[in-house]
Each structure stands twice: as C-alpha cells, then as structure tokens.
Amino acid sequence: MLSIALLPTLFVPGCRETAFIYAITSAAVTHAIARACSEGTIDTCNCETHYRGRPQVFSNGNNAAVANVRDFEWGGCSDNIGFGFDVSREFVDTGERGKTLREKMNLHNNEAGRWHVQSQMRQECKCHGMSGSCTVKTCWMRLPSFRVIGDLLKDRYDGASHVTASNTGHNRNANKAHSNRLPKNPKLNAIMSNSIHAKRENRRKQHKYGFQLKPFNPEHKPPGVKDLVYYEMSPGFCEKNPKLGIQGTHGRQCNDTSIGVDGCDIMCCGRGYRTQEVTVVERCNCTFHWCCEVKCDICRTKKTVHTCV
C-alpha cells in the first residue's frame, strides 16, 4: 500500500510546508472517505460494529454480508465519519513507524489534519419521541466543508511549531503505541472484518501515538495535537529549484500594501517589482437563481498589478 509520500520523503525536508502537506492530505483522506461512505459508494464502510449483547447468530463468521445485514437490523449502522478516520489512520499513517523524528513529525501532522476534521464536525439532533417530543432524540455528526478545514490548516501552518529530537525514553512509548495498531498492510476489507478490540484501541489513541515532541525553543510550550510541527527550516523559495519542485518567485504577482508573505517586499525577496496598469475584464453585479444560472455584467476595471522581477 502506498504511504502518504506523494513526494519521496528522502528529498523533501521536514519543513513547515511538508507539515502542511501531510496534515491536509490526511484530512482530505478522512473527509473524502467519509463523504464517499455517505454516498454509498464504498461497500466496506457499512455496519462493521458488533454490538455487545447481540445474539451471536453468525458464529461461523463465513458470511460477512449476512452478519452486516443482521447488525444493521439489530443496531443500525455506525457513523461513516468514524470509518473515514479509521481508514485515514490506516492508509495515511502506513509506513510511519514513529521511530525517527521525521516519522514522528509525519504522524503528528497526519493526526493534526484529522483533528481539524473532527473539531469542525457539528452535531445535529432530531427529536422523534411521543408526539415529536424529545423523549427520544437521535443525533449525528455533520461533516464540515473541506474549505473550512483547509483554511484552519493554513492558519496552523502559519503558526507551526518548530520541534527538535528529544533524547530521553521516547522510543519505549513509541513502540508501545505501535504495538496496539493494526497489522501492517491490511486490505481495507480486512480492517472492517477485524475485531472490535483493534478499533477500540485505535479510538483510545485517537489523538496521540504515545510520544511527545519537544519544542525547539525550550521556553515554548510543547506542540499540542492540533499544531503542525516541523524540525527543519524551509528551503528558500525565491529561486527556482527543480530538484525540490520550487518554482521561484520570478514573475509572481504581489500585493504592495501587504506586510505578509504575499507582500511585494517578502515575495520578491528584495529583488524589487514592476508596476503596471492593466484593464481587467471581470464579472460583476451577478445575480444567481437556482439552479444553474448566474447572470453577470461584464465590467472593465483598471487595476494596478505588481509583478516580481
């Protein structure tokens, strides 16, 4: 099975940007799987939960489908969002054993990505008791929009924690944490037919893999579950570097009033920028009506554009 390593780990430094990529990938996997589940396109994410006290009618265990149907009749289907987390944890974290600092960093950032999906979930409830009163109430979690998660992770990227290798007794914890994990290289189907214990163990380790990263600056707080972590400084993004996949900032548009990274001072790396006045054709005064019609005027506006040299 593929690891998260869309980019080979060897060539990519453990910097801020990498942290962001790992976090958003694991968040995206969680999100996409949960969404696909509620679409009904993944067959394995139905009722994997075995209920306590349910009569064990399928002790032979041959017929998983029958078991599923019976589980569904007995206690309904478990939450698809939970399945998204489980798959993300199994799929994205595969190969990260948590032994080296880099692997710990990856695991931590993956977990942070999932944490943000979870933190943005909202609970919705419906009362359906006697005469529609709340004597019986059923609640479920609502999957957040991925845009919101992306924004949050971007904020975390801006405030990512610089960590360093710690030297005391963390290997033991890391190993312990991993002994609880499911076997490596499971097929997705196999995960689902696994026993409840594995699932429970995973749940318990939801936020932590059992290690604590140390902040680079000892006066800072250690990073929390929601923080992105990195341990190497980012390479320069000013000049083109095909080996690292860096495009450089030559010719990029910048904002001359901003003091952030999109500001011309920072983005152009002190090389200076060109200012042009251009006429832009834009859609404006739009009206929308359901379902698919957007009526817009075409407006021509003059804009000042700054480009890095």
Added chain:
Amino acid sequence: MPGTILENLSGRKLSVLVVILLSAQLACFLIGLLSPSPATSQGILSTVCVDDNPDADNINRWFTKQCKEIHLNQEKATVGLDAKNLVFVVQMPRHDILDFSRWQQNLVGVLQIDVVYQVEQKLDPIIELTLDARLAYSDKTSTGGRTPWQYYAHAEEKRYMDCSFEDTTIKDKNGYPYNCSMVPLFELGAISHDYYLLNLRLPYNYTVQKNTGLGRIEDVYLHVIHMNGGFTKIWISLKTFFFPIIIAIMVWFWNRVHILNRTPALLEYMLMGLGGTLAFLNLPVEYLTLIFDMPYMLLLSDIRQGIFYAMLLSFWLVFAGEHMLIQDNGERNTLKMYWKHLSTIVIGCLCLLIFDLCERGVQLLNPFYSIWVTPIGTNLALSFIILAGISASLYFIFLCYMIWRVFKNMSIKRSILPSMSQARRLHYEGIIYRFNFLMLVTVVCAALTVVSFILSQVAEGQNKWDENMDLELTSALHTGVYGMWNVYICAMLILYAPSHKQWSADPICAEGEEVEFSRLPTEASPNEISSLTSFASKASIE
C-alpha cells in the same frame, strides 16, 4: 372492617415484596444495557441526476443511483440546466446489500442542504423552500432480486431553512458554506418495505415565488432515522413480560374486591382503570407490525401513552383526594367530585390529541406533511401545546394543594396519636408510615423519570467522539423508566388491594379495646378503602 394489604402486611412480607419489585426494576434497567440505542441515523448523500424530460407526466418514472449523474460543484456540468432538470436521488438504506427490516418500526427523514456562497449573492436568513418529493418502495424477491420501484407518496411541500454566514473574515467568500438548519422531510409510521427511494426536486418558478431565495446548493444529504431492531426486540419483550403479569394482578385484585360483597370504592375503580391502561400500553401490538402494514403505529403508540399518562395523573389526584377527608361522612365518592381537577387533565390531553392528529394523523395520508410549515399551522400547534401546558400547570397546582392538605391532616392526626392506646397508636403510625412511604415512592419515581430524561438528553447530546462508551445508557434509561412505572403500578395494585384479614381477628380488637371504626357512621357504608381513611374521618368528626 377490612383494610388494604398495605396496612395489614407484616414488615417481613412487605420487605420481600419490595425486594422482588426492586429486582424487577433492576432487571429492566440491566436488560436495557444489552440493547443498542433506541434509534440510529444514517446520513445519505444524494446523487444528483439529470432529468432530460422533466415534463413527462408519469408518476412511476423513478430515478435511481444509476442515472445520468452530475456534480453540482462543477459549474460547467450544470450549464444550460434548469431547476426542474435536477433530481436528487436517495436510496434507503444507504448500501445496496442492506435492507430495512420491519423491526426497525419507523423512518424519519431529515434533509441537510449545503448551500455555498455565490459571488455577490445575498441570501435571506430564512429561505422558503419548495420541495417536490416522491417516495417509492421496493421489496426483495424470493430469488434475491428486487421488485421494480412502486409509487408510495408524492407531495409538494414548503419548508423553511435558516441560513447564516458565520465567518466574515474571509476575503473571497465564493464557495464557502452557509450554515443552514436541518429541514424535516418525512415521517413514515411503519417500515413495511425493504427499500425506499426518494426523488427530490427543487422547482424554480419566479412568478409563484418557488425557491427564489435559494442559493447555490453543493450537496443534499438525507439523514434517515429508524428505530433499532435490537431495541424494538427488547422493548417488545419487556411488554410481553409485563402484559400477562399486570393482567394477572388485575384479575387477582378484582377477585379480592368481589369477595368482600360490597360495591368497590372509587380508589379501587381508579386502580383497575390504571391497571387497564397500563395493560393497554403493554399490549404488544408491535408484533402485528411484523406481519401487517400499520402506518398508524406512531399515532397509536402516542395515543396509548397519552391514555396511560392521563390515567396516572387522574389516579394521583383521586388518591390524594381520597386521603383528604373531602367526603361527607362516608357518602359514596364518585368521580364527579373531582370534575374540576380532572377537567384539567382531560383538556390537556385533548389538546395534545388534537395536535397529534393534526400532525401524525395527517401524516398517514401524506408522510411529507408537517403542521409547522404554515404560519396558521404553527400558531394552531403552538396554541394547543400552550393550552396543554396551562392545563398541566393547573393540574400540578391542584395536585400539590391536595397533597399539602393530606400532609396537614396527617400532622393533625399525629398530634392526637399520643392520646390513643399503645397498640393502636403503633398500628396507626405504621399506616401513616406506609402511606408516606408510598407517597415517597411516587415522588422518587417521578424524580427518577425526570432525571433519566435529562440524562438521556445529555447522553445523546454529547459529542461521542472522544468517548469510549461501551454501554448504551439511553436505552437502559428508557427501559428502566418503563419498567419502573410498571413496577410502580403493580405495587399499587398489590398494596391497595383489600385485605382478607378481618379486624375481629386482629389482636387490637382481641384485647377488647374500643374499635373506633365501629362507632363511625362510615362503618355502615362499605366503600371505605382503607382504615386510614376511616381513621382520618373519625378524627375529623371528633
């Protein structure tokens, strides 16, 4: 003169009874722990299908997941399409390999419409939706296939949705989600088919203002809530268990009353009525839903519960009244004496019944109906509920007043107790003690009900993500409370049954003490249910 079992039962027998009842209660709670939660929801993302021929007038034209599908977030795919071309398709249950079972009892559908921000578009905070919803069903065939989709229901309904845009810090809001409320869609009183299919359209019409306030929709989810088969099974087994018991106790009780050769007292009638409504509530008609299509089950169970609660409330009122000496020298008490108090219950229950008929009654004809969508309907529903609430509060004022008077009378009786002889005093103190004990039981039961209601709200309401909950507390609370009221009424029937012990055989009388009751005018009228009441009337005469 015979009293009730409560006064004549020895302490040992009473404690045995209490132990039996408490263990039954505990068993009810424990059996609930075995059960899954009462209901589960399943969120299903709708498939957006293109209807190339939207004007076709064939009610049995169904779109399934295997259709010409588009994604609404891809703007190019929707170019040239009209609102009537889009059909949101939801197949229930979510996965093809699963099918609904009749054990799952009923189905509630709630829509979640994800609206995203569109350039320069202003949404009203409250959007009026027009939903054209059609339901179809299908069944498994014996060969493992499915029957073709059959029409079940169709309606064009209005709904309201509150939408807000929370984050104002975003510069380019395009594509960001609105925060919209859930939209209740349908309620099916019975799951009598294996598969259901929803075809939902959101027609746009400017002239009649259909869906004109609607923004860009990205996703439509349907959350279907069904009862859990496991919970239903355990619930029915509880009912099946209690039903014969309560019938047996009622038969025994009535025999006891008849042995006495007197017309039964009002409280005895009330107890029989209470037992009867409980038996009706316990009657496991749910078994029939496994065979027959009974969409009126929701309404029926509401009515059954309503009758039971009405009877229970009336019983408390009469119970307090009968121990308060409002009878005039032992004249036969009838319900007429309580008409003022009972009318609060009757009015309250009638209001709720009318409300229920307006909501769930109409849903029998149109599962998409909701009384809450039109302003008139909302006002009507609210006024019925408020009226019911007023009656309920009046009832509780009456009840509390009566109980207060009972306790006041009792304290008066207590003050004259020392003037009595030792044996009789002990006897009466015992009666008062047991009466108080039962009052206490009632209060404890009511309090436990309230507490478990709050607990189940909390248990259901909490975010289960960080929890490692192995136990399903909600079900246990439901079965616990249900069992508690069964046990409570069984105890009432047993303890307030007439005793066969005769006072002549009682050591109090054997000692030759003056039997106070024999002097009472009430002695001739055999309607006195307990000697406590006789004692109390005697004291009031004195």
